[in-house]
Amino acid sequence: MGSIYLIRHGQASFGADDYDVLSPLGVLQAQIAGRHLADLDLRFDRCLSGDLSRQQDTARHALAQINAAGLPIPELETDASFNEFDAFAILEALLPGLLPEEPEALAIMSDAACNPAEFQRIFERIIDRWLSGSWDTPGLETWMGFVERVQAGLNRILELAKSQQNIVVFTSAGTITALIHSLTRIAPTDAFKLGWQIVNTSLSQLKFHGNEATLASFNSHVHLQLLKTPSLITYR
Structure with a gap:
């Protein structure tokens, strides 16, 4: 079986004029995540992110750490299907x-x-x-539309994936929440109860075989916990 690693972006600039910018702590979190992936000796066959700045910059900082450890990294690909909801x-x-x-x-x-x-x-x-769905507004992406967008991105990955490949996607908490809902069929409100707990730069893992994917692990942030610095663990 192959693996898809979903990594949430580092801390963004909550409360600032432009939220879609990694804070200095977010940059550090991304670097720590990258060193953790290198320590695990993970070799990625594909690397993707949405096209939001906080997602792409998290990817670049993490991948730079992997590269610095002497491990090969594929070119970062962009798929807006993995963008956060607006x-x-x-x-x-x-x-x-x-x-x-x-x-x-x-x-x-x-x-x-x-x-x-x-x-x-x-x-x-x-x-x-x-x-x-009772408050849908013309021009506003609906919850179901969001789920379909994210699932379409996953489907494209699975269509091209080969057995035993490792693929990493740098994305956002809402995107991961939508995939949890889609893969496990739990109610959207229950999925969001989990989604609110997703830590910046945490890892969730999907295992796949052919076009079927299963949630294997969720919201692992041991790379931050091991440093015994509570301020590294953030949720925005």
Whole structure:
């Protein structure tokens, strides 16, 4: 059987004008993940990422560490199917409908860095509405559309994959959540309960045979835990 390693990007710039930029900690996390992959002596046959900056930069920093260890690395390929869902578009579309129940929501979401717990609570409420399909908005990618996009990316990998290949995909938490839902058939809300726990630069592994893939491990971040520095373990 072959393996597909799904690696979440490093910490992005939460609360900044441009979220899609690795923070200095995110760069360090990516470098640590790369050294961990090199220590495991993993030889990758293909390397892919979405086209978001935080995904591609995580890939570059991690792969540089693998290369520095003397291991071969394939050229990084881009597939936008592995992009994260557009959280800002979802917030813009669905937040107004939540204001009658949550009149402070706009202020909370506008200053997320000052109250991350309340931001997360409101964000989860909005995502629940998105998952339900009852609040679909013209022009906004639906939950099912997102799942189909991500699954199509996985299908393309499987169509080209050969037995016993190792493939790595640098992606995002929502993308991994969609794949968990698609592969295990658990409810979307339950998949997101797992998805909120996905650590920056954690590894989840799929095993595949032909066109069939199975979840083999989820959210491993031992490369961060072994350093015994809690500040390395982040979720945004």
